[in-house]
Amino acid sequence: MPGSLFREGGVxxxxxxxxxxxxxxxxxSPAALCDHYADxxxxxxxxxxxxxVTDVDHDRLVVIPSSELTAANPSAHGEAEVLALGVSELPEPSQPFPDIEALAAWITARGGVPFLCHPYWSGLRVDDLLAAPSLAGLEIWNGGSEIMQGNGLSTVHWxxxxxxxxxxxxxxxxxxxxxxxxxxxxxxxxxAQERSAAAVIDALRRGRAYGSAGPRLLDIVIEEESVVVRCSPVRSVRLRSGPWDGCGVNADPAMGNWRGEVCELDTAGLVTGARFEYPEFWRWARVEVEDERGRRAWSNPFVLPGAGEGTDGPNTS
Ligand SMILES: [Zn+2]
Known part of the structure; x- marks a missing residue:
């Protein structure tokens, strides 16, 4: 549907x-962890x-009842891990689920939002995600895995x-x-509609969120044939879709642009706005930006106007 991806407002x-x-x-300790993130x-x-489930209150943070639970890993030794976000109880008995879907369905049935942890680090494959229809999503970026072992980025799985x-x-x-x-x-x-745990979980379930290692996404406006992005200063903005397909603009003129143009630059010559023209056969897209330090932010995928109306393209097979 045309319009701003962030049009609903909130905080x-x-x-x-x-x-x-x-x-x-x-x-x-729980209190020290809360103080660290609040600071x-x-x-x-x-x-x-x-x-x-670590039950703690904090005067400056919304604390969301959660845990990290496990299931058998179908593709590697060890276990698959899933974040049970918004769930204040634990399964009985406390033992790994037989598969990821059983775990994700347990979380969903209790009003939580299941996100698969670090698929790259866990040695998981895309078929493991596809076999778990109750999963809401995945960690596309796990900072701990990245700084320890360089395998924190799971955008290929995604x-x-x-x-x-x-x-x-x-x-x-x-x-x-x-x-x-x-x-x-x-x-x-x-x-979120308000500053509460329930509102965060509701917004997360509806996809009103994006991941970041640094940059901000300020707006994404979807039009009939184009997507306009506004963001904090970055060196590149990309619109990703299926194999062979994507768009990109760069702050460095030597790197050029592809199916897009820079609309806004800051005084340092970094990109703060970009417009892309996408082919009509695209069904979905997502935005990815990268700042001068190589830190990225990733929008959630969104359906494009006219999706599902049928023209086949390279990314629809
Ligand atoms: Zn963990």
Whole structure:
């Protein structure tokens, strides 16, 4: 539907959806973890201790009842892990689920939002995501995995699922165990109706969110043949779709543009606005921006006007 992706209004909340305390394998106490994220400018925190719901209140943070639960990993040794965001109870008995779908369905049935953790780090494959229709989405960026092992970015898994028709949502997280060492590398901006845990979960379920490791997405306006993006200063803005397809503009004139133009530059010559013309056969797209330090932000995928009306293109097979 044409219009701004963020048109509904509300309040933008900076959220950390993956973190640990001494109630599982994290270093900080629950109170110390909350203080750390509040001091760092966050609005909301999900403490996702392994198989433990850490119940704590904080005067400056919205604390979202959550945990990190496990299921058998179909593709690698170890287990698959899923964030049970917005769920204040635990399964009985406390043992891994037989598969990811059973775990995701358990979370959904309790009003929570299930996000698959770090698919790249866990050795998961896109078929594992596709076999779990109850998943709301996945961590496309896990800061802890990235700084420890360089495998925190799971956008290939994401694009593969999108290409096959599963418009999964993406979040970015820290997976913080030691504040100050593995914190501040990934977070998710949520456009909530109000500053409450229930409103954050509702907005997340509806896709009114985007992940970031630094840049801000200020607006995405979808028109009949074009998409307009406004953002904090970045060196590139890209509109992703299926294989072979995408658009991109760059602050560096030597890198050129493809199916798009820069609409706004800041005084340092960085891009703050871009317009793209997309082919009519595209069914979905997502926006990805990258700042001067290589830090990215990723919009959720959105359906384009005319999608499903049928013309085949390279990205619809
Ligand atoms: Zn974790």
């Amino acid at each position: 933008w909340l900076r959220c950390q959806f993956h973190s640990h305390t001494t109630n599982s394998d994290g270093m900080p 760092a400018g966050f609005d909301a925190l999900a403490i996702t201790d392994h198989w433990h 694009d593969d699922a999108l290409q096959q028709g599963r418009l999964l949502m993406g979040i970015a997280t820290d997976d913080c165990h030691t504040p100050g060492e593995d914190s501040g590398f990934g977070w998710t901006w949520v456009l």
